[in-house]
Amino acid sequence: MRGFLRRLTTAVVRHTRIRTGLRWKLSAAIALVGALVAVVLSLVVHNAARVSMLDNARDLADERILVAQRNYELSGRLNFPNAQIDDAALPAELRERVERGRRATYVSDRPGGATDIWAAVPLKDGHVMSLHTGFTDRSSDILQDLDQALVIGSIAVVLGGSALGVLIGGQLSRRLRKAAAAANQVAAGATDVRVRDAIGGVVRDETDDLARAVDAMTETLQQRLEAERRVTADIAHELRTPVTGLLTAAELLPPGRPTELVLDRAKAMRTLVEDVLEVARLDSASERAELQDLMLGQFVTRRVAARGGDVQVRVLHESAVTTDPRRLERVLFNLLTNAARHGRPPVEVTVEGRVVRVRDHGPGFPAGLLAEGPSRFRTGSADRAGRGHGLGLTIAAGQARVLGARLTFRNVRPPGAPEDAPAEGAVAVLWLPEHAPTNTGSYPMLPEGTGGGSTGGSTRGSTGGSTRGSGAGGKRG
Structure with a gap:
């Protein structure tokens, strides 16, 4: 029995090492405690029963030796079963006690x-x-039956403890998984999700306290972000009028090099103000796509040709998509401007089904952008002396979210090259969704010859503020 319980305890410990989930840890802990308690109680009961049986057997032997003594003294003959006179096999300790005149x-x-x-x-x-x-x-059989009952009881305790641990741990684990899923939704931008509502239940425990703390923290962060967004939007909005006036006044200056410099800086400032306003609108999560049906390959080919520049377009597989052409054009132009500014030719655009890839042959994206994604006012130049303001890829990523698309960035390296090897180019990949993100309007598919009627009104400053340095370290400044 002891060997069985020892093997059972070892199996429980091994089980604890294998399973790492909260449910299994709790189940293994309860089972281990139950096994230890069962082992201790089994040993105590076994030893107590054995001692009790031995005491009864010794009392019975003591009574029988008295009867044998009386018969021997009365009859002078030894006629009692198993009784002997001066037995040579008598234990020495017992002989010493008897020789002192004691039974x-x-x-x-x-x-x-x-x-x-x-x-x-x-x-x-x-x-x-x-x-x-x-x-x-009979005593041996009783003791064996008792040991068997103790073993069965120990197994039942361990299995019952494991089942109880799975039940309790499963409930707690489900609540924690729901809380984690709700927290991930909040991290992904779902502002209306509350962790406490997600986990549900009527029992108050530490999970509820954690959920309420996370909800309070989320609300506080949202309020701060909303306040910052409003300040940014207000500042940009207030700057729009004086910047427009400055640009108009600069156009009235007499021709010359100083006038060209003033106009260039005034246009750059206007583009920056428009980009900041667009970022603020995208951060507010109030933008909605105006959907149209179009052929993606034809659309990209026409828009790249209208933009001009040395860009190669390849349509590997044509696909009909339902999307917002103005926002799609904005994303495409920002990626092309980023590639032209910070990469090296040739710049290639590939359309394959619902996927659009923009590749250049420059030094690649910085590690910060690949790890954290685009971030405003952060460029790849450590001394902040690079070109652009880090808004181009930020706007592209925000417009992609409105379209329900996914925008990813990676560097191209030779096959088998280590991660620290110089890149042979940068690739931005736009994955359009299979289904339209909203139902705010869908129109007949655009004919192949349609020009800019539906898409020509691209977002203001669609190329002026695009920089590869928009990521968390964008590309080189």
Whole structure:
């Protein structure tokens, strides 16, 4: 029995090492505690039962040796079963006690595991009468049955503890998973999600306290972000009028190099103000796509040709998509401007189904952008002396979210080259969704010859503020 319980405890410990989930950890802990309690109680019960049976056997042997003594003294003959006079096999300890004139009993274990019960008494003639019996078969059977019952009970305790642990741990694990899923939704931009509502339940525990703390933190962060967005939008909006006036006044200056410099800076400032306003609108999550049906390959080919520049377009697989052409054009132009500014030719645009890839052959995106994604007012120049303001890719990523699309960035390296090897180019990939993100309007598919009627009104400053340095470290400044 002890060996079985030891193996059972070892199995529980191994189970704890294998499974790392909260449910299984709690189940293994309860099972381990149950197994330890069962082992201790089993040993205590087993030893108590064995001691009680041995005491009964010794009392019985003591009564029988008294009867044998009386019969011997009355009849002068030894006619009692298992009784002997001066038995040579009498244990030495028992012989010493009898020689002191005391009646005594003794228990000894043989090498085979059998238990012997001895009883001895001194006789009047100086001899020693002893009675030798073994542990009765009935007592052994009772003890074996008790051990079997204890083993079954221990297994039941372990299994019951494991089931209880799975039940309790599963409920707690489900609540934590729901909380984690809701927190991930909040991190992804779902401002209306509340962790406390997601986990549900009527029982108050530490999970509810954690959920309420996360909800409070989320609301505080949202309020701060909204306040910052409003300040940014207000500043940009207030700057729009004086910048427009400055640009108009600059156009009235007499021709010359100073006038060209003033006009260039005034246009750059206007583009920056428009880009900041667009970023503020995208951050407010109030933008909605105005959908149209179009052929993606034809659309990209026409828009790239209208933009001009040395850009190669390849349509590997044509696909009909439902999207907002103005926002799609904005994303495409920002990616092309980014590639032209910070990459090296040739710049290639590939359309394959619903996927649009823009690649250049420059030094690649910085590690910060690949790890964290685009971020406003951060460029790839460490001394902040690079070109652009880090808004181009930020706007592209924001417009892609409005379209329900996914925009990813990666560097191109030779096959088998290590991560620290110089890149052979940068690739921005736009994954358009299979289904339209909203139902704000869908129109008949654009004919192949349609020009800029539906898409020509691209967002203001669609190329003026685009920089590869818009990521968390964008490309080189």
